Amino acid sequence: MIGWYERTIQDGGRAGAFWLLLALLITFVIVRGITRKIRAGEDTGRLKDVSVGGVHIHHLVWGMGLTLSSAFLEFRWQPDGPWLELLAIAFGIGAALMLDEFALVLFLRDVYWTDEGRKSVDAVLITLLLGGLCVLGTSPIELESSADGSRATVALALGINALWAAAAVLKGRWILGGVGFFVPIVAVVAAVRLAKPRSPWAHWFYARRPRKMARSQARFGPAYEARWNRFKDLIGGKPTSTGHDVDSSG
Numbered sequence: 001m002i003g004w005y006e007r008t009i010q011d012g013g014r015a016g017a018f019w020l021l022l023a024l025l026i027t028f029v030i031v032r033g034i035t036r037k038i039r040a041g042e043d044t045g046r047l048k049d050v051s052v053g054g055v056h057i058h059h060l061v062w063g064m065g066l067t068l069s070s071a072f073l074e075f076r077w078q079p080d081g082p083w084l085e086l087l088a089i090a091f092g093i094g095a096a097l098m099l100d101e102f103a104l105v106l107f108l109r110d111v112y113w114t115d116e117g118r119k120s121v122d123a124v125l126i127t128l129l130l131g132g133l134c135v136l137g138t139s140p141i142e143l144e145s146s147a148d149g150s151r152a153t154v155a156l157a158l159g160i161n162a163l164w165a166a167a168a169v170l171k172g173r174w175i176l177g178g179v180g181f182f183v184p185i186v187a188v189v190a191a192v193r194l195a196k197p198r199s200p201w202a203h204w205f206y207a208r209r210p211r212k213m214a215r216s217q218a219r220f221g222p223a224y225e226a227r228w229n230r231f232k233d234l235i236g237g238k239p240t241s242t243g244h245d246v247d248s249s250g
Contacts, residue, residue, distance in 0.1 A: 014135050015081060016088040021131040023092030024099075028124050031059065031100050036237045039113065060104060063097025066090055099123045114239050118229065121236040126175055133182045164191045172196030172220075196220045 009018045037044050050057045070090035079087070102123040103111045111117045161184045168177030168190035180187020195201040197216040206213040233239070 009135070016084050017131065017135045019085045020088040020092040020095070021128065021135055023089040024096045024131070025128060027093045027096035028100055031096065032236055035112070039237070058101055058104065059097045060101040063094040066094030067098065070094065096124070099127060113237070117239055118232050118236065121232045126178060129175060130178045133179065161187060164188050167191035170199060171201040172199030194219055
């Protein structure tokens with residue numbers, strides 16, 4: 001493991017991204033564990049909800065402060081290791097605290113333990129996946145440049161691939177679209193397949209094509225949603241049925 005880290009991560013200039021991603025993952029797991037205990041009424045020691053003047057301070061706020069502080073320090077001094085790794089860890093912790101309450105920002109209300117709160121789990125999973133590709137994979141710029149093409153050719157290839165990835169995202173295939181930016185064939189496959197019924201693509205192009213919309217609704221119906229929701233509930237905790245639980249998000 002040490003040899004792999006030095007050869008692949010450290011020598012490859014990926015140490016900062018690696019520690020950021022690792023800190024994000026560990027922090028998310030810890031935070032979800034704590035909030036689930038708070039929700040269940042279990043003792044969590046000193047780690048409890050924080051209120052100031054009767055106002056609940058969400059851990060999103062602490063995440064914003066930590067992320068901004070570490071980013072300013074990095075951009076101002078641009079230190080080498082081990083300070084680079086420490087700032088990356090601080091940034092990853094702050095990012096995890098923010099993404100864990102991503103749904104709160106998206107819906108502008110506390111939906112942590114509701115169906116809508118699953119969007120926070122979506123945001124974390126997508127970030128971890130794309131971050132993992134950045135750390136371990138080859139960037140599209142490096143991939144195209146290695147083919148000894150001209151700048152115009154590289155720019156054209158990247159632009160076309162970005163369009164395929166954007167089409168996949170517009171079809172509601174967020175994860176495949178993100179992966180496709182790094183792995184072009186994935187973007188192409190996702191872009192040519194059926195769009196999800198609530199995606200922008202379906203809204204624009206399936207509204208006057210009832211057969212296409214019916215196929216989409218059958219393909220991505222309740223059974224499809226239930227499978228994904230069970231997976232997300234395993235990670236983030238099962239939401240309430242009412243959609244308005246007592247605030248215990250930390």
